[in-house]
Structures are given as structure tokens and as C-alpha cells.
Amino acid sequence: MNQKKRLVPGRPNSRDSILDAALRVTARDGAGNLTLDKVAVECGLSKGGLLYNYPSKEALLQAMLERLLNQHLQLMEEEYETLKGQPDATLRAFLRAWRHDEQISMDASLAIIAAAAQNPGLLQPLKEHFRDIYSRICRESDNREQALMIWAAADGLLLHRIMDVAPYSHEDKAAMFDAMLRLAGDVPEGETVA
């Protein structure tokens, strides 16, 4: 009846598009209204098909979280490579990663909220991720409180965005990121501090 995907021999392709669909539903209807039926419809799949790929809602949420965490982690590590050895390398990598992939950061937050709403226990991996970043930031900085504050500020901007309560413009937000990077000792190429 409706068009199908059938692009692949193996199984690798549906799973990602399911996660994308889940993200879209979450963004549209709110984390508390994420249902398997909606996800199935959203990605043009039957519910059975969905549950074949992810045997339960919890598995789906876990996969959402895991994928986004990995994406962000990879982005961050790429930045980190160029900064290794410099002061506040992790913090600066973290900021840069978020600054230039707004989409991932948005998706990640949605996934996090959806997971937390369903079952707070799902946030365990996230917790470990945070602990890891935290200890790296502390270790690399000789101004611990300030570094941690900058880190928190990035998450605050994220919170505003998830809740859709941010009262500032994109330019303001970019300016804040710049201020944060500068405070962290980062001069984002070709810029001079006045």
C-alpha cells in the first residue's frame, strides 16, 4: 500500500530511522506523549515492525540515549584531539562540540527528557558520562570553580532550549558561547580579545 524502504539487505537501516522518528515525536508532542504507535506511524512502519527492532519501549529509549551520547562524545573527542595538552582542553572541546552541532544537542536533550520521564533509571549511563567529563574538567583546570561554572552554563542554555523558554536570540546565544569560550581561555581562531 504505502511506500517501503527495502534499501538494505541486512538490518542496519531501520533502526536509525526509528530513532529519528522518536525524536521528532518527542519534539512535537512532548516527552510524556511519546508512544510506540506514534513512532511507528511517524517512520512509516507498523507497530509490529517497530517492536521487532526494539523489543520494548524501554529498549527504544535506551537506544535513543545511547546513540546521542555517542554522537556527542565523538564530536567532543574530535575537538579534544586538537586541544590535547592545553589547559581546559576538555571543557573547551565540550563547548565547541555543542556550539557547532546544535541539532545533536537538541536531540540529545529531548532524548534525555523522554528517558527521564519514562524511567529515571535509564539515565544511569548519562550519569557516568557526566562524572567522566566532570573529573576531566576539574583535573585540567587551575580555576576549578570557574571551569565548572562554564560547563554548567552550557547545560543551562540547553535546558532553556529544551523547555523552549529561551528569551534570547540566536545571536545572543552565540555571543554567550563566545564569552564562555573566551573565559575558558579559548580564542576561536582569527579573533582578538579587546
Next chain:
Amino acid sequence: MNQKKRLVPGRPNSRDSILDAALRVTARDGAGNLTLDKVAVECGLSKGGLLYNYPSKEALLQAMLERLLNQHLQLMEEEYETLKGQPDATLRAFLRAWRHDEQISMDASLAIIAAAAQNPGLLQPLKEHFRDIYSRICRESDNREQALMIWAAADGLLLHRIMDVAPYSHEDKAAMFDAMLRLAGDVPEGETVA
């Protein structure tokens, strides 16, 4: 059969205890698992009694949000009175208010998450609150980006706490708040900057 309240002539008392119960359920089970039945049990009321006080789940969520918003606003304005006219008065009042009522900040975040999960539209009043604070902070500061960053950092700490992913100790958190206050030009009585 079971004990009753019957403390009051009018009607004013149940409503608050219902909101408290709703907050406890949210904290225990996650925002997505907040149900009217659970709230009713939690506050020792029947479902009918609950719905007598708040005619729908949405009304309840709205009331949660409203009460917490008002509490925080009042705390903030009290601090603001002592700072009026000084630079960054709003920002500093905001930080002080949150720093010394952790309970309200925690409850507020839970209420916000619960409301957002159910129906993102409920966040409208919150949005206006944010817009208000934002414009005040901008107006009062001669270092706009920094002031906004500090503000965002406070919300970031809050996010960590809601999600229960904060990897730092209470002392670290207090130290961060102090660093933020200091950056905002606030010297919290009897302290000297080194």
C-alpha cells in the same frame, strides 16, 4: 473508617497538600508516571476528592507550576529589595534566592518537568517569567554576556539536579555558587576576595 482532616471551616487547606503529594510522586516515579490515582493515594484522598479540588490533571499541573513560580519570585524579590540600585541586582537576587532555598528550586524543577512532559503549552507562564528576568539582567549589567552566562549556569546546576546526574558534592556546588556570585560582583558578607 480512615482518619480525616476536617481542620478547616472553608476549603483552603487540601489544595496545598495535594500539590505537595504531586511533587513527591513526581520525584519518586518520574514525571511521566505522575497519575491522578497516585497523587490521590499519596495525599490520603480519594480520586473524587482530588478532582473536586483540581478538576483536571492539567489544572493540577498548572497549579503546581504557578505555586512554585510564585514562591521563587517572592524569594527573589525579597533579595532584590536589599540590592536595588546596585549593579546586577536582579542577577544577584536570583542567585541568592536559589542558593538558599534548595528545596524550592528542586520542587520547581520537578513541577516544570512534569508540566512539560504532559503538555508543553503549560510552560507559557514560565516563559514569560524567563523573559522578564532576562530583560532585567540585560538592563542592569554592563557585561551582558557574562551576566547571562552566570544566569545560565544557575539553571545548568538545576538541570543536573533534576536529572540526578550531578557528579559534584554539595560543597562543590556551594563553591560554584560563590564563584558565580563573586563574578557578578557580589561579596556575600564577611568574605574577602583574594
Next chain:
DNA sequence: CTGACTGTACCAGCCGGTCGGTTGCCGGCG
């Protein structure tokens, strides 16, 4: 033929909300 995958009918439990009581307090009235 096979096995990875899909579509659909169905189910049991839960959830928000309704509704017809019941309880206990109060003021009035003879």
C-alpha cells in the same frame, strides 16, 4: 526453502474523568 523482516488483529491493564452517593456541619424554625 529459509529466515529476516513486516502488517494487523487483538488484548489486558491503566488512566483521566464522570457520577450518584455519603458524611458532617451549619443555620433556621417551631
Next chain:
DNA sequence: CGCCGGCAACCGACCGGCTGGTACAGTCAG
């Protein structure tokens, strides 16, 4: 004083729709 009617607060059985999950009969590439 005792009885009555009214009323706010509350109770809990019930309902219909939705949700997560299952069963199973296909479908199609290799």
C-alpha cells in the same frame, strides 16, 4: 431543644479510550 434542609467536601465504582505488548500470517531477497 430537636428536627430539617442545604451544602461543601469527599468517596469510590465505573467507563471508554489509549498504550505497551503479543500472536501470527504473510512477504520477499538470496
